[in-house]
Amino acid sequence: MTGLKRLLAATAFTAAAVSGAATQGALAQETIFLSTQLRPIEEATKVRQIILRGAPGPVTFVVEEPSPFQTRMDAETAAGKRTISMVGALHGELSPLVGSKGLDPVDDLAARARERGVPEAMLALGKLGTDRQMYIPWMQATYIMAARKEALQYLPAGADINALSYAQLKDWAKAIQDRTGKRALGFPAGQKGLMPRFFQGYLYPSYTGGVVSTFKNADAEAMWAAFKDLWTHVNPNSASYDFMQEPLMAGEVMIAFDHVARLKDALVAAPNDYVTFPAPSAGKGRGFMPVVAGLGIAPGAPNRAGAAAAIDHLLKPETQVTMARELGFFPVVKADLPTDLPGGITLLVEGVAKTQGAKDALVSLLPVGLGAKSGEFSKVYMDTFQAIVLRGAPIRATLDAQAATLQTIMNETKAPCWAPDKPSDGACKVN
Amino acid sequence: MSEATVSIRLRRVMFWSGVAMLCAWVLVPIYLIALGAFGGRAGVFRWPKNLLPWDSGLAAMQAFLAVEGVWTAAVNGALVACLTMLFSLLLGAPAGYALARYRFAGQDAFRMLVVLTRAFPLAILALPLTVTFIRTGLYDTPLGVALVHTALALPFTALVSSSLFMGIPRELEEAAWIFGCTGLQAFRKIVLPLALPGLAAAAIFSFVISWNEVFAASVLTVRNRTLTAYLLTVLAESPLHFRFAGGFLLILPSVIFIFAVRKYLFAMWGIANR
Amino acid sequence: MTNNRLLPYLLIAPATVFLVLLFVVPLVQTIALAFMDNGVASLTNFRKMAGDLNFGLSIGNTFLLVLAVIPLQICMALVMAMMIQKMDKGRDLVLWIWIIPLGISDLAAGLVWLAILQDRGYVNTVLNMLGLVDGPVNWLSYEAPVSLFVGVVLAEVWRATAIVLVILVAGLQLIPKEYGEAAEIFGAGPWTRFRKITLPLLKPSIQSALILRTVLAFEVFAVVYALSGRNFPVLVGEAYAWQHVNQNNGVAAVYAILVMAISLAATVIYIRALRTPPEMQP
Numbered sequence: 001m002t003g004l005k006r007l008l009a010a011t012a013f014t015a016a017a018v019s020g021a022a023t024q025g026a027l028a029q030e031t032i033f034l035s036t037q038l039r040p041i042e043e044a045t046k047v048r049q050i051i052l053r054g055a056p057g058p059v060t061f062v063v064e065e066p067s068p069f070q071t072r073m074d075a076e077t078a079a080g081k082r083t084i085s086m087v088g089a090l091h092g093e094l095s096p097l098v099g100s101k102g103l104d105p106v107d108d109l110a111a112r113a114r115e116r117g118v119p120e121a122m123l124a125l126g127k128l129g130t131d132r133q134m135y136i137p138w139m140q141a142t143y144i145m146a147a148r149k150e151a152l153q154y155l156p157a158g159a160d161i162n163a164l165s166y167a168q169l170k171d172w173a174k175a176i177q178d179r180t181g182k183r184a185l186g187f188p189a190g191q192k193g194l195m196p197r198f199f200q201g202y203l204y205p206s207y208t209g210g211v212v213s214t215f216k217n218a219d220a221e222a223m224w225a226a227f228k229d230l231w232t233h234v235n236p237n238s239a240s241y242d243f244m245q246e247p248l249m250a251g252e253v254m255i256a257f258d259h260v261a262r263l264k265d266a267l268v269a270a271p272n273d274y275v276t277f278p279a280p281s282a283g284k285g286r287g288f289m290p291v292v293a294g295l296g297i298a299p300g301a302p303n304r305a306g307a308a309a310a311i312d313h314l315l316k317p318e319t320q321v322t323m324a325r326e327l328g329f330f331p332v333v334k335a336d337l338p339t340d341l342p343g344g345i346t347l348l349v350e351g352v353a354k355t356q357g358a359k360d361a362l363v364s365l366l367p368v369g370l371g372a373k374s375g376e377f378s379k380v381y382m383d384t385f386q387a388i389v390l391r392g393a394p395i396r397a398t399l400d401a402q403a404a405t406l407q408t409i410m411n412e413t414k415a416p417c418w419a420p421d422k423p424s425d426g427a428c429k430v431n
Numbered sequence: 432m433s434e435a436t437v438s439i440r441l442r443r444v445m446f447w448s449g450v451a452m453l454c455a456w457v458l459v460p461i462y463l464i465a466l467g468a469f470g471g472r473a474g475v476f477r478w479p480k481n482l483l484p485w486d487s488g489l490a491a492m493q494a495f496l497a498v499e500g501v502w503t504a505a506v507n508g509a510l511v512a513c514l515t516m517l518f519s520l521l522l523g524a525p526a527g528y529a530l531a532r533y534r535f536a537g538q539d540a541f542r543m544l545v546v547l548t549r550a551f552p553l554a555i556l557a558l559p560l561t562v563t564f565i566r567t568g569l570y571d572t573p574l575g576v577a578l579v580h581t582a583l584a585l586p587f588t589a590l591v592s593s594s595l596f597m598g599i600p601r602e603l604e605e606a607a608w609i610f611g612c613t614g615l616q617a618f619r620k621i622v623l624p625l626a627l628p629g630l631a632a633a634a635i636f637s638f639v640i641s642w643n644e645v646f647a648a649s650v651l652t653v654r655n656r657t658l659t660a661y662l663l664t665v666l667a668e669s670p671l672h673f674r675f676a677g678g679f680l681l682i683l684p685s686v687i688f689i690f691a692v693r694k695y696l697f698a699m700w701g702i703a704n705r
Numbered sequence: 706m707t708n709n710r711l712l713p714y715l716l717i718a719p720a721t722v723f724l725v726l727l728f729v730v731p732l733v734q735t736i737a738l739a740f741m742d743n744g745v746a747s748l749t750n751f752r753k754m755a756g757d758l759n760f761g762l763s764i765g766n767t768f769l770l771v772l773a774v775i776p777l778q779i780c781m782a783l784v785m786a787m788m789i790q791k792m793d794k795g796r797d798l799v800l801w802i803w804i805i806p807l808g809i810s811d812l813a814a815g816l817v818w819l820a821i822l823q824d825r826g827y828v829n830t831v832l833n834m835l836g837l838v839d840g841p842v843n844w845l846s847y848e849a850p851v852s853l854f855v856g857v858v859l860a861e862v863w864r865a866t867a868i869v870l871v872i873l874v875a876g877l878q879l880i881p882k883e884y885g886e887a888a889e890i891f892g893a894g895p896w897t898r899f900r901k902i903t904l905p906l907l908k909p910s911i912q913s914a915l916i917l918r919t920v921l922a923f924e925v926f927a928v929v930y931a932l933s934g935r936n937f938p939v940l941v942g943e944a945y946a947w948q949h950v951n952q953n954n955g956v957a958a959v960y961a962i963l964v965m966a967i968s969l970a971a972t973v974i975y976i977r978a979l980r981t982p983p984e985m986q987p
Contacts, residue, residue: 032653032654040669040670041494041495041662041669041673041677042494042669042670044498045497045498048499049499060654062653065949066949067554067945067948067950068557068646068649070949070952071557071558072561072650074558075557075558075561075562075565075650076561076565078558078562079561079565079566079570081566081570083565083571083653084653189934190935191930191934191935191942191946236843237823237843237845237846239846239847239934239935240846240932240933240934240935241934242934245670246670246671249472249476250475250476250478251476251478251825252824252825252841265670269472372952373952374952375950375951375952376952376953378951379950379951383758386758386935387758390847446788446791450788450792450799453788454803456863457802457803457805457806458802458805460817460821460863461805461809461817463817463827464813464820467820476825478825478841479825479830479833480826480827480830482827482830522719522720523720525716525719525720526716526717526720526721528716529712529713529714529716529717530717531909533712535710535714538713542972543969544721544724544729545720546916546920547728547920547968547969548724548728549917549920549921549968550923550924550964550965550968550969550972551728551732551964551965552924552944552945552961554945554948555735555948555954556728556731556732556735558735559730559731559735560727560731563730563731578727579727581727582723582724582728585723585724586917586920587868589720590913590917591872591913593909594876594909594910594912595876595879597909598876598879598906598909599879625879629875632871635807636807636868636871642808643808643809643810643813645810659810674816675816675820678812678813678817681810682813684808685807685808685809686805688808689801689805689807689808690801693797693801
């Protein structure tokens with residue numbers, strides 16, 4: 001037994017000594033940057049080799065899926081010992097960190113960001129419902145639609161692809177199905193897909209002019225009936241798609257809705273095969289939702305100065321332009337995109353521009369005051385979708401049941417309504 | 432030819448075609464992922480698929496091996512797996528022996544504890560575990576990851592070794608006692624040699640379990656990632672041909688490892704036939 | 706002998722201490738989490754789980770999968786183990802091939818089977834070459850629940866039979882050959898020998914294999930999600946979804962406790978049903 005103990009102790013000692021030495025030596029200048037963004041291997045490599053090359057100090061770029069990201073941040077907070085100095089994540093992934101005290105206010109960096117032309121509204125998002133700047137906007141994106149060019153021949157007569165309505169989208173998909181037998185429309189409704197954002201930022205605003213307050217009204221009821229109808233022309237594999245670029249490249253679907261970063265591979269691989277266009281509209285307008293990723297600093301960061309310097313580097317106009325060119329994420333600062341962008345990126349830029357510039361565009365903001373409940377908030381929309389569309393549950397009853405859950409979440413978080421819902425006193429109400 | 436020899440032949444043919452079919456059942460899917468791994472972007476989306484390796488290339492593989500930090504991560508992964516192997520054997524085999532040879536109060540409770548380690552999804556325990564690890568300084572060390580992996584591998588080593596020891600006739604041990612061996616001597620000279628191949632097999636499980644584990648390895652480390660954690664966490668969102676390449680690349684070490692240690696697995700028959 | 710009474714406890718002590726520190730302590734913390742809501746003791750999380758859209762479905766699916774996969778794996782592994790025993794040459798190679806899946810992580814296994822079964826996958830390619838289908842056929846969508854289920858079962862059987870095989874083979878080689886030979890002399894046929902001698906003597910190994918596989922099967926999820934996305938909810942998948950997607954650790958913990966309780970029940974049943982009394986041990 002003693003032999004075993006000694007061995008264990010020896011191993012423990014060696015391993016601790018090795019790692020301890022490494023930690024002490026490196027932390028003097030190294031900044032550890034943990035990101036839920038730019039995880040795919042090609043992109044992470046570009047961040048390490050191109051984007052962060054010019055940073056003032058050495059920055060170690062570590063990527064993590066959103067769930068271990070939350071776990072790690074919470075654990076480091078609970079243990080009161082930090083390894084991570086700097087985080088980069090989506091607005092929705094950063095907002096739970098406010099509740100769990102995982103973010104140090106960065107008011108000191110906000111002025112510089114403002115100087116560089118980060119829009120005031122976007123900086124306000126970065127306060128995450130508090131009166132301090134919790135994160136600095138880093139890059140932006142949105143959702144668009146992409147179609148393979150061979151699908152264009154089936155576009156219904158008189159339909160303008162840049163001003164489609166949901167009814168026309170349905171006719172288009174129906175025409176393809178009638179002529180080719182393929183259900184060619186695709187949505188990212190898989191486990192890791194961004195389908196909830198489609199409901200919150202696109203479908204609901206377009207049909208009902210709201211997201212929460214209009215959740216179960218008559219417009220919503222009609223919307224679900226129409227969407228269920230549309231779904232008969234949607235590729236049934238949609239329930240397992242996480243990223244639409246793959247089914248597009250495979251030719252499994254011809255028309256798809258997704259986040260620009262999740263369409264990028266297909267467009268970059270064959271820019272001449274695709275067109276990009278805004279999501280459809282319905283009675284209340286053409287809903288669209290901007291996406292913001294932000295940079296934050298952990299409280300008690302081992303290298304706060306290094307993190308601040310790295311944030312400053314990432315917000316330089318030239319860094320932001322490089323990110324657009326290499327990664328397809330758009331600048332948050334004032335910067336002119338060069339005209340010689342790669343073809344696929346140009347397609348993305350066009351799609352985004354057409355979305356933002358649409359006459360009937362209806363901006364849907366990201367939920368602000370939900371904090372840690374934003375996951376359950378999205379679940380309401382996905383559960384409604386699953387019940388009504390995939391499992392054929394009655395629409396009225398499902399909406400009533402889910403509305404109760406939604407109201408509970410609103411009451412618990414006391415989150416006031418956000419656009420396009422009308423502002424409310426106190427918690428947002430489902431009418 | 433007599434009827435008897437024909438029927439024996441027929442039976443042999445049937446036997447070996449059964450074996451061949453089962454081999455194909457295992458190998459064909461691996462061949463297919465290899466096709467995907469070497470097929471590059473174009474191969475992945477082809478329809479109908481090419482079943483022969485004509486359009487193969489090394490591009491995706493090379494890209495994988497060129498990722499910064501892959502080699503450090505590989506060394507980390509191997510280190511963690513070896514530590515796991517060591518710990519789970521040192522902790523599991525004695526427990527297995529106790530379960531096999533003695534009846535004692537709390538036996539079933541212990542068995543249950545061991546099994547339940549595997550019954551509770553590890554990721555759900557990640558938060559409290561990570562907090563403890565940060566506090567004790569085990570965070571971001573290969574040792575820390577190896578400890579968690581040992582908890583995952585222990586049920587295998589304990590239960591497999593217990594069924595092994597159960598299969599070794601206790602008369603052999605008792606005979607050794609009669610001839611004047613102490614309990615420990617009897618164990619070392621009689622039981623251990625008989626059980627060694629099986630224990631080696633259990634150790635191999637531990638290695639493979641550790642090598643393939645992603646979640647703990649990624650939550651508990653920042654810079655000292657294991658290869659699997661380093662690649663697999665980013666894999667889920669990489670293009671399909673990268674995923675195949677990564678999947679294949681990660682299968683390789685375990686398969687080679689199993690091949691390298693196969694003689695311990697196969698030594699079993701040496702004993703049985705003696 | 707006092708020494709003998711203490712010995713087993715000494716032998717299990719290191720493992721016990723280790724598991725208490727690494728498993729029981731965080732487990733207790735997690736269970737506490739399950740019974741809390743905003744820091745107050747409550748059953749909210751249990752209510753949320755029971756009211757969840759996928760709750761009943763995931764229980765049903767998980768059991769269905771376990772009931773389909775485990776017997777299939779035990780039978781296949783038994784057949785394979787007996788084949789290995791009968792083999793005179795090529796045994797090393799064949800055994801090595803059969804245990805290769807042991808080294809394949811569930812994520813990779815999910816990928817492999819996705820490549821095979823997806824619309825433009827290898828199954829459809831082969832069917833197309835045989836002229837059985839014209840174009841890609843959908844095997845894995847919610848509209849084809851039967852083929853989806855079969856696909857998941859195939860992937861699970863492919864991935865996880867090797868472990869059962871190794872356990873059985875390890876047990877099999879310890880059965881003295883004389884037993885079988887003696888029975889043969891008394892005129893027992895191969896089937897009788899298998900049933901009356903091999904199977905009873907293999908019971909400890911079968912028990913271990915059953916317990917481990919069942920516990921692992923209740924934990925299945927990576928392969929299922931790779932193949933089916935949202936279409937085939939299983940319990941552990943729901944636990945992960947609650948933790949990661951819905952960001953509610955309390956409900957995730959409740960799901961995990963449920964999985965553990967089910968595994969516990971299964972283990973107790975196996976231990977009771979397949980007990981080998983010491984006097985019957987060889």
